[in-house]
Amino acid sequence: MKKLAVRNLRLCTKDCLCLYVCPTGATDTENSVIDPAKCVGCGVCAEACPSGAISLIPLEMPPQQPKTEEIKGLLRAFARRRTEEEAAARRIGRASEKEGLRKLMAAAAMSTRLVTEDVLREAGFMLPQCPEVREILEKLADEPPAPDFPEETLWRLLGKLPMPGGSGEKKEISYRCGVCGLVFPLTEGETPECPVCGAKGDKLLPLENA
Amino acid sequence: MKYICQVCGYVYDGGEEAPFDSLPESWKCPLCGAPKGEFKPQEAAPPAGTEGKAQLEGELGPFTAGQLAALCSSLGRGCEKQYKAEEAGFFRELAAWFTAAAPPAEEASAESLAESLRRDVADYPALRAAADAAGDRGAARICVWGEKVTRMLSSLLDRYLREGEAMLEGQEIWACSTCGFVWIGEAPPELCPVCKVPAWKFEKAEGGVKA
Structure with missing residues (x-):
């Protein structure tokens, strides 16, 4: 499931480890909002953050709980x-x-x-x-x-909200980079390229999702 | 006998020296400020009427402007939590439009509002029972906070109707921006007695009405 990293500014203590570890520079913004266009959802920043200010939210939400x-x-x-x-x-x-x-x-x-x-x-x-x-x-x-x-x-607003059964139907594939070892997710159809070292093609190994 | 506050769950145990009945009528819950009348014996059976039906007819027709206002502000919050600032802004704009468009209640008075709130408090147990019967956790959950918050608001308005402006002189009124709990005091409580969020989550009610 593709995810995005988001930062809670109330918790952020500006240790800036996210700047060190983000493979794509998505955390390097002036308004402290992690750039959704650059974030690949690898979660490295959330793991590195000492104040627990970064969490990952899924891009696709599950169906709502049923109601009578x-x-x-x-x-x-x-x-x-x-x-x-x-x-x-x-x-x-x-x-x-x-x-x-x-x-x-x-x-x-x-x-x-x-x-x-x-x-x-x-x-x-x-x-x-x-x-x-x-x-x-x-x-x-x-x-x-x-x-x-x-x-x-x-x-x-309607233009921003996802269409039911739209892009969300595409499958998510995780790759492991054979050069630097990074594991990162891609949506089906995207050309795989390692966000850290730029490796392409047969250097990238698709992983079976558990 | 121990008595429990129906708003925040505070338990009063005065032992032999200071039994609950000996407290003056003006005594208030030290945690949430609820009046003495909102306490009940801790081991009491569920209040009569729990099995009864809510004075509500289910309805699935078109939404009113007021409902759309609350729906849009709720969804705006839902976008905010997902860090979707732009969508949140759109929903808030729609909510503001519907709030202004909601037809004003022509004959509304503080008395009729107080009566309606008392009816809500009375209806919560039946709503809760329906949620439990349907196995609907979410609906049951909102009955818990909703009943406490409404009970508090209802008792404050009833008190205002008895005491008038004197009740609020030199006081500020605060509403918890998470659950809606209303608190009277110079500063907000350190923790919301109902939902336990910190003081900064409280908003001060201004003399003008917020849109």
Whole structure:
């Protein structure tokens, strides 16, 4: 499974070992975000990082946990009531001139929103890249709810989210470099070349995935 | 008898010298600030109504603007966690649009909101029972935090309705940005009593309402 290294800036203690060990220079950026275009997902940086600030996340997520229609329906009904509470809290806060009540309603709106988000995630919308989410977004793109709806944002988002059954169908192959020993993954169809020493062709040995 | 806080799980054991019943009505949970009334005997049977049905009819129709707002902000968070900053930004923009588009509740009052929150608290055990019956771990899990957080919010609003602005004078209100737990005090707690994240995860509620 192809992975990408990501850095948690709250944990990073700037030991910069990732700079030493990254075979492609992906960790060498000024904004501290590991460059996804260069990262080959070899994981060497995560192993070397003394503060545990780097982790590897898979590019392809597994299907979501199955949900029964009954649970989905109950959670969605509950979520609707909670969103009505949130809208009520916003309105009460806006309409009031009492500072305490305004603050309490702001906190109520925040709190209720977070609880609703949790409820909707468990109603079958956990992953942004799942087909269930895409279906909702595509429906909105077909029938925008109002003239001032930010359609362009929606289209750009749809362009970034993976198509179901798209590129993800390609197989992942790991290679061991016969020259420097690095093990690195490649997606089927890519021309193998060692990211460390540049070895190609029969110097690279495809590994059987366990 | 020991008493347990239904919001954060703190156990009060005053022994013979300071039994729970001897505490004044204004006494609060030292950990999360929940009022005395949110405590129950630790060995008590599950509250009546656990077996009952939630006052909820399942629904799978089209989403409302309010639901789409929460869905989009949730998915934005999901992108953020995967370090997909651009997608996160798009989702947040959509969430902001839907939040503004969610129809305002015309007759909403602090009293009607308090009533709705009490209904939520009462419905959680039945939701939990349905999740358990379906073997749905995730749905069961969110009932745990959700019930605690909602219980706290509900009791704070009820208290505000009794005491008014005096309750909040010179105080700040904080909401945990992970679970939604609401805390009143000069500074946020060191750890969220419900979900245990550190103080920096708390956001201060401002007098203006956040979009």
